[in-house]
Amino acid sequence: MKFTGTESYVATDDLTVAVNAAVALERPLLVKGEPGTGKTELARQVAGALGLPMIEWSIKSTTKAQQGLYEYDAVSRLRDSQLGDARVNDVANYIRKGKLWQAFEADGKVVLLIDEIDKADIEFPNDLLQELDRMEFFVYETGQTIAARHRPIVIITSNNEKELPDAFLRRCFFHYIRFPDMDTMKRIVEVHHPGIKQRLLTAALEQFYELRETPGLKKKPSTSEVLDWLKLLLAEDLTPEDLKGDANDALPRMHGALLKNEQDVHLFERLAFMARSGRR
Structure with missing residues (x-):
């Protein structure tokens, strides 16, 4: 086995x-x-x-x-005894298996x-x-x-x-x-999205891992979330070039699949603002 x-x-x-x-x-x-x-x-x-x-x-x-073992339903037994139910004579009738x-x-x-x-x-x-x-x-x-x-x-x-x-x-x-490395993640994605174009996969995962390693991130996106994100990218038929987006926007496309709280969204908005200020 x-x-x-x-x-x-x-x-x-x-x-x-x-x-x-x-x-x-x-x-x-x-x-x-x-x-x-x-x-x-x-x-x-x-x-x-x-x-x-x-x-x-x-x-x-x-x-x-105790719930994993069993539960004794004393209330039901009391009710049945008041109603004259013959089941009350066997306590096993009121044992719920966990x-x-x-x-x-x-x-x-x-x-x-x-x-x-x-x-x-x-x-x-x-x-x-x-x-x-x-x-x-x-x-x-x-x-x-x-x-x-x-x-x-x-x-x-x-x-x-x-x-x-x-x-x-x-x-x-x-x-x-441990959180999967890039190669393992590619194998996981292939299982869920067979035949995905390698250029898109590589570009998306590079952006994903960069996002995960952003200092100050409250909740790092997980494996299940990157799979959902890739499903959206495929549904929208986006290209690797589409993922680059606007240079002034630090948020990834369809970021709602990856970022799950407003603090992290605000973090990336601040990063974009700082990047724009630095280029002036």
Whole structure:
């Protein structure tokens, strides 16, 4: 069971090594990187490449670790008891299975994605330590222990918004997805926009990387954003010469696909103003 990337996902050598190491060690793979670098998509591609089902648990700021195991619906049970429903005699009727429970009871190996774990409370990772380590948990209401039939491949993503506890990190195999260099980005673009003219691609990526490295930029555009930008350029049938635009305008064409806040737009407008002033 080896992951080597897919036709629709360009995986660098160090990323494939990380995925396969996590699978061999039977440890969760913790993937960090800038938003938009393909962390979530990695789990989907691993599942597709290995021919495994995927269970996705998207974490929010209000998500609790217990929800990944199960939830006991006491309110529904109380209501049913007032209505005389016979279902109240079996507490199992009011247990809602979480994503970990679904992964543990699956008939075969699955890929379990815990997406954006850093969105949750700081105690969230600690609350899952034992369950992810031992691959089992206890259901107090029914007195049963749920153990994984087949140890799932666990992929956990983080945007680095919060520091994760050392005890949690110790149980994971870690990989940081670096932002793609020019050559890797060209391979990624070819997957999404096959047959794109090389002159246009080179001119666009040169402008993109120059924009990313602009000092003072609040939010650097990501891989997903450059793909959207290129889609617009192709839809408008622009040429490399069109990308150069007006010498007095520092903003790239269709810049709304790349710059996502007014501070960064104002930054480039100030740069254009300073450039015009310097030429006078």
